[in-house]
Amino acid sequence: MGGDHGPSVTVPAALSALQKDADLRITLVGLKEPVQALLHGAEPGLLSRIQLREASQVVTMDEKPQEALRKKKDSSMRVAIDLVKSGEADACVSAGNTGALMATARFVLKTIEGIDRPAIISRIRARHGHTHMLDLGANSQCSAEHLFQFAVMGSVVAADMHGIARPRIGILNIGEEETKGDSVVQDAARLLAASKLNYIGFVEGDDIFSGEADVVVTDGFTGNVALKTMEGLANMLVGALKTEYTRNPLRYVGALASWPVLRSLRKEFDPRTYNGASMVGLTGVVIKSHGSADTVSFANAIRVGLVEARKGVPTQISNLLKEQAPAVA
């Protein structure tokens, strides 16, 4: 039910995801009537792979996480996460209130043994491919041990999404020299250097795009600021491009002549492709879609959940963590 657009986006997105993957089954959780209305007329072949689970409450986008957790025990969010807990679903995908989703997921699913705090990870478009970055906002203050655990989780996600055997891990810092940054990043660097992970050292903000690292590890404060800085800058540049191309009729001609270029760029950098941030470190798969996601965008978030569930990301995190044990003991 969540997100800015509710089932009017999530239901068509579910149908689109079902169409693309014949083995996928989806349980739609929410208020019965609007969901049923939106399913009306869908292909029987798709409908046969859809279940409807009613939930009477809706967590609003500005509701406080702890309040949602306490008062909304029959919200679509809570019921969907309960389904993951009971094993009836392999992943929960939501466009709802991030804080409430994280608090509920953490309360119901708990963290994997050895992981203190879940983190939010997402793919970021880089110069030649992608970078995975975490934490993007779940934990504003982190210890060196947390950053180490983020590196383990990021390593698993990057390997599963791209088939990279040993993802290169960098810690975000304000310089590449070993002496840079505070004791948290320096201690985390030591933990990682002593681990079996493929740690490549400190990286800087521009390296998120340089392709130097497959996984960029940082605390949730810095990660969230960096992510929103990217969004803000990208929006400003796209806005400026539109303004310039529509300034006068001659410029329209330029836009027409540039159509193949603009279309390629739009396709290549379409933020909808990157929708679906994963809340890693939990015993189950929980994917957070952008609240403003459209159908294409939300279908991508479903796809992320599908891949993570198939690859068994939580189990793999647990395994990779155990392999590192000597380094963190």
Place this chain on the structure above:
Amino acid sequence: MGGDHGPSVTVPAALSALQKDADLRITLVGLKEPVQALLHGAEPGLLSRIQLREASQVVTMDEKPQEALRKKKDSSMRVAIDLVKSGEADACVSAGNTGALMATARFVLKTIEGIDRPAIISRIRARHGHTHMLDLGANSQCSAEHLFQFAVMGSVVAADMHGIARPRIGILNIGEEETKGDSVVQDAARLLAASKLNYIGFVEGDDIFSGEADVVVTDGFTGNVALKTMEGLANMLVGALKTEYTRNPLRYVGALASWPVLRSLRKEFDPRTYNGASMVGLTGVVIKSHGSADTVSFANAIRVGLVEARKGVPTQISNLLKEQAPAVA
């Protein structure tokens, strides 16, 4: 002497700055021969406003700040800052090693009374105008009091550069709600709310460009990451635009037809315009240029130094800080 290109950039930039401002006088500090060679043939009207001060040493770009401070007492950097200290110069502009410049400036000039730590501030291109952001990397860990002092310094710089009577100040955070972030940003928010500054609350990464705030205050770790994230993303997008426009001859046509648009955008977002970060909080004006600056870029950094010196930024910071005294006592 500093920067990636040394006097081959700084000397022509100085000549260009002198040409634009008839009241400007410049002392070039460095190795005599290369500087004199570059001045050869310059207009006598400009040469009459240039002084040459020899300095026998050069601080290299990868030299450790404390080592440069201890061992290079006759470096161009040190001599230039000494000139500010003695009153022979009103501002020092350098493209050299940032850490060494900061350490030397702090050692020689000291901070203004009431300012614990100098910070690096720069203009950032926003949707409709500019934002000033600090700290961009001088202090990776900051207290609430430091952030408060940054706000005072940012307020003075924004007012002086844009003539805004009461610059709107925001603290960078991971949400706009008062409960977001750690105790440092929350305590800083209380200090600012109780001050006479025009504090507007928490802002997020995308607000650096939204125009909501004139000054964005943050610690040097987050600020540096955000700044380099912008640089990395902008470079990636410009690179992609170039690649797409040169993919085949038809696309060249598109580029030609788009020439007015591309030229406008290039002019509007030219990073060279934004060169010249100020090391505020010191008793004198010290401007740091990008190490890779070209002549146009370095001339802009000189311009920043000129404006700050004329406005008397250090004195104004001291005055504005005194006005706030009741709030921080």
